[in-house]
Amino acid sequence: MSQNQNQHPDPTETQNLTLVQAVRDGLHAEMERDDDVVVMGEDVGANGGVFRATEGLSEEFGEERVIDTPLAESGIVGSAIGMSSVGMKPIAEIQFQGFIYTTFDQLVSHAARLRTRSRGSITCPLVVRTPYGGGIRPPEHHSESKEAFFVHEPGLKVVVPSTPYDTKGLLTSAIRDPDPVIFLEPKLIYRAFREEVPTDSYEVPLGEAAVRREGSDISVFTWGAMTRPTLEAAEDLEGEIDVEVVDLRTLSPLDTDAIVESFKKTGRGAVVHEAPLTGGLGGELTATIQEEALLYQEAPIERITGFDTPFPLYALEDYYMPEPARITDGIREAMNF
Amino acid sequence: MSQNQNQHPDPTETQNLTLVQAVRDGLHAEMERDDDVVVMGEDVGANGGVFRATEGLSEEFGEERVIDTPLAESGIVGSAIGMSSVGMKPIAEIQFQGFIYTTFDQLVSHAARLRTRSRGSITCPLVVRTPYGGGIRPPEHHSESKEAFFVHEPGLKVVVPSTPYDTKGLLTSAIRDPDPVIFLEPKLIYRAFREEVPTDSYEVPLGEAAVRREGSDISVFTWGAMTRPTLEAAEDLEGEIDVEVVDLRTLSPLDTDAIVESFKKTGRGAVVHEAPLTGGLGGELTATIQEEALLYQEAPIERITGFDTPFPLYALEDYYMPEPARITDGIREAMNF
């Protein structure tokens, strides 16, 4: 588990940024630093991305480095793989996670395998960024949160930031990482709050969870957009239950040590995610914990998740998403076992 | 949990079939029964399928019902969805599970969602058959076992037979099912053994696990090709440990009742699957069990699985696959906790 403070660069120069601005800032910094870094995707150029995550980059770095592509996701990821195989560092944007499925073959059959297939002589230092998750009242297919798909594919890394500071630092690490990273951006909180973000470059290392709130009664594991309602639930329970909140930040490789350490301390646990229950990462975390710490376990680990239904159109989405009330109840259930 | 015997049709008329012959027999029976059933895919026609699962069907039912398609998996599943939306019952073959990834968007964005999207006015009574799993010494991409991907998508059903009898019965149920079914065929045991299979049609209901071996010390959950090495391990442990083996048969929807019932009896458990450990169904099963039966749990549930690596080329595949020795050791570990 890392202490963010350790990686802090010059702490005097900071900007007050939203999470999506931190994405842009991270992209900008790495593009300045390394000519091999290019950004590509639909509407990333003149339009600056449908969420403005690439705003102004095209003007600054030119069309050759901020590449508006045709509307073809497999083509985007497939050509990015080709670019990365000869040493470039493409950052491909998939406009919404719901449109990433056509890239699945390129991701699992190639990005994840080229290093193995070539015994390290060809690698894929590629980042695929995509906004994920529900709650913004959009049309169908714009609310998916299927991180579990990527985590089940060896060879991929999966990262989900939950704060502007982490966003820039994790994105920097992802771009510099020698392996393919799926970078899932919690669009629900793209503009939800601001944080001081260092102007300099810095890395938040991949593979390290962060304890967002210390507590002694129960460990709640979550990531991305669910971190906020989970912290809110923890606040609501203040005085009644002392909740520890662990933000996993990297979902693959998992920071098993941090997870187990927190659980051993509290002996009770819950996992909060937006994705459907069945086959979601709640299962993986639960299994990992009971493998490593069954003797500490005082209650079943609660899975507080989306339902096993397609994500509904927005009239019903607030019923779908875990929110503080549901999380609070879940935590109480784990306590009252 | 079902007793196979209950569904038995006329038990006097049977054929001694391999698993792949039972696939063919099941297809044949449903094609005879219902004109809306068609088979489609690469090389399913004159060639009878690369594993001969559709042998002779083209001669008997004609090219219009046994459709050799162009080499385009998304086109196969996408057009099958269109056919099924107007009431046909297409059975699409994907030649190997490793080639199904380009169909992911069609499966998750459409097959799984059309019923919800149209509030039931359009449905997808579609079956996607595909041989899965390792052990046959093939080239790359021919050994995948990524059932967890499909299980995590609400709206899809996922079925994996392990015997010729079940194969015909489950396939029949899948074809008649009003919803899309992913039918994963354990190609490792396509021709491994024979069984008496009724000549008549019959259904083995979806969603019901089968106890393959009763035991009192530990419950081992598995499916498909892993059923045999698991049973072998159970035999090897005879006298030392009394192992119950539960073959899940349907992975979505899961037969939670059967799983929990068996576990409550034994208080110890293991899951055996070929897929990589992380994010595999071992996690889902473990989480489900501890939610429902933590107080019965005497030891961590062992996950005996493939490694978190891409499936290797065949020179190494025997190290990758769980086999009786590894399963035996895993079971002992759960016992000796």
Place this chain on the structure above:
Amino acid sequence: MRLSTESVTSSKDEPFRILDANGRLIEGRTGPDLSDEQLVQMYEDMTFSRHFDERTVSLQRQGRMGTYAPVAGHEGAQIGSTYALDRDDWVLPTYRESAIPLARDVEPSEVLRYWKGYEEGNASLVAENVFPINIVIGSLIPHATGMGMAFKYRDDYSRAVVCHFGDGATSEGDFHEALNFAGVFDTPNVFFCNNNQWAISVPRDRQTASDTIAQKAIAYGFDGVRVDGMDPLAVYRVTRDAIENAKRPEDDRKRPTLVESVQYRFGAHTTADDPSVYRDDDELERWQRKDPIVRFEKFLRNTGRLDDERIDAVKTRNEERMADAIEAVERLDDPDPEEMFQNVYEELPSRLEEQFERLQELRDRHGDDELLEG
């Protein structure tokens, strides 16, 4: 009539059109085989669509409607092509084709309902042989081919399947796979590309280096046609030809056709988009001068089918119809979360049942207000 060959092989030629900019028949072109009544109804549908668009965009601005994809500029293409359909034909629209269900007599309140985030609105299309909308670009095209394969398999020569998509969609693999299947299986399909010059901010010439979209049909062995999408009569004619050919193909012609309808979107991509960031006003103005409604209105006036009085009557009817639709959709009951669990499968699996029960407990405990505030 073979429009196809002429337009495809001379790819840089002007698209096929019947009306000139002033709504007069171009020399050598014959008028439409539609009755006066039908032509006026077409006009009413086009103006209603424009009105529907304006009102829905403004509802969205007021927070009374979800993200919406405006039609304006596409009325000629959508309504011209929809009038060419026979009753049993199926049409698969995208999110930008609200005028299609409207022209097929789906209640405007149902179309609004979809944009208000209710699946029920989408479901209501099916009764009129309009396929429910989805938003994954290009992915509906194989469904259209599959439907065509089904009708062919059943020897049902009474149905064609018309599938709409944008210029951007032609870059997707599914476009290619679907058209290739259609060529191989020779299915009763019309692939209707609404080439409106932009895919959000990406211009047509960044989408593909081919001179035209129509010429892409060459890769699949069937005909491609270019038509002026701002001319509803030309669109009607070309689509009608393609539909008839799909059902009764000419000897030397395959049943499918790729239609490239050359047009422009006047508004933003969706209510979430700001086109001023990426495109010139000049371009917009150039195209606005070709407004399909203005042009068609001139034609109907020129030919004595329409006058000020009738136009006023149409306007009044449109406004009333839309006002009713808005009222209806705003009167809707709050949605029942049970809908979310129904229709995942025909039968509710026990896991889902339990999840629904847990949600109901949660609602009982906290009340919907607390639950939905997030």
Place this chain on the structure above:
Amino acid sequence: MRLSTESVTSSKDEPFRILDANGRLIEGRTGPDLSDEQLVQMYEDMTFSRHFDERTVSLQRQGRMGTYAPVAGHEGAQIGSTYALDRDDWVLPTYRESAIPLARDVEPSEVLRYWKGYEEGNASLVAENVFPINIVIGSLIPHATGMGMAFKYRDDYSRAVVCHFGDGATSEGDFHEALNFAGVFDTPNVFFCNNNQWAISVPRDRQTASDTIAQKAIAYGFDGVRVDGMDPLAVYRVTRDAIENAKRPEDDRKRPTLVESVQYRFGAHTTADDPSVYRDDDELERWQRKDPIVRFEKFLRNTGRLDDERIDAVKTRNEERMADAIEAVERLDDPDPEEMFQNVYEELPSRLEEQFERLQELRDRHGDDELLEG
């Protein structure tokens, strides 16, 4: 020289060729710009490939080799096109292009090693700018486009990227997306389609309704060319032209080219396939009469570059080279399972480390023999 336009627009024409069936220069065609030595070396590579094929198939039959995809019939296409490459060019072959790494001086034992199920064999291609093989049809084509994009981005005009695939692969969405990207970004790519008339059991005309594969280039705004794949000199010329154009495009021509090489596979699809189930002996015999090796040998004899004696010497060298390769690959150590864990990521994550340790314990406990018997 512009071959492209002539062949594509007259799509049913014969593909471009230089040698007639008897190995004589066709009137009006000029000979190759290759030295006598290179021509004879080309012949040696072609015959070695044929010999490699025969021996590997027979090793597979004896259980000494994995599933193998024979080259026979494709030697002209593979070796003709590979000779057209400059040293820095990249080539992306499929599973059926064993002759390509062989002609680029990859050790035959390394190629065999791949087919024996060792990733190391695949890795050895990279040093010769041959991309490691994968088996997902069509999916390598976007990689080629991306490599082209990278070289263009770096203003590196010294490299072209030649990507091979079959007629079947042209049906995949990735083919379409990759060629469309290449057209839009105007990349230094040669897309080389080995149209061998079959995709396993599916004949060419069931694969697509387009008359030729070459004409599909029209959809992407660049040139397509048809060439006789059984004529190594024609293939060399067409590929060379395309590679030169990729690096220094003619004014009115885009950098990418789609080459359709018309040829035939003589053997089974792979050693797991039985072609007698789906195709006629007649067809095979008709194509065998065009055997690229026979034809090329005639040309070399006719022009005095080859005689019985030299042919015997080539044969002997081939046999020795292959015998050495087999010996080398059969002498290989048993593979170390550690390889499986290395190269998943640059650094081994702790979970994987633990898994590897558990495997080592298992091996210690049971011994490899028991473990591997399954």
